[in-house]
Amino acid sequence: MKYLVLAACAAFLGLSAAAQQNTHAVKANPLGFFVQQYQLGYEHALNDNISVQLSAGFIGGTTEASDSSGVTLEYSKTGFIAVPEVRWFPGGSACEGFYVAALGRFRSVTT
DSSP states (O other): OHHHHHHHHHHHHHHHHHHHSOOEEEEEOGGGGGGTEEEEEEEEESSSSEEEEEEEEEEEEEEEEEOTTSOEEEEEEEEEEEEEEEEEOTTSOTTSSOOEEEEOOEEEEEO
């Protein structure tokens, strides 16, 4: 019983320390749903000024398009996207506020 109470106290202290300092963030791209691109991202602070983020997602769905003669075409697309990013926060509060970033983007789509 003593070990259970000690483990619960340690877990509570770990949670409260993480709440004081925002060093992790999980993000979603809700506007991507309109263009059928479903992304999640994870950001991790390395220190007070620098963080790294990786966003990954799935691209899919069907789209209809019509040409000038009135012919309607329907096509489907499928693929994935990955965006690694390094962020610098000049204000000294990583994962929050204004930042300058360097990023890359890899996208593969089959139509």
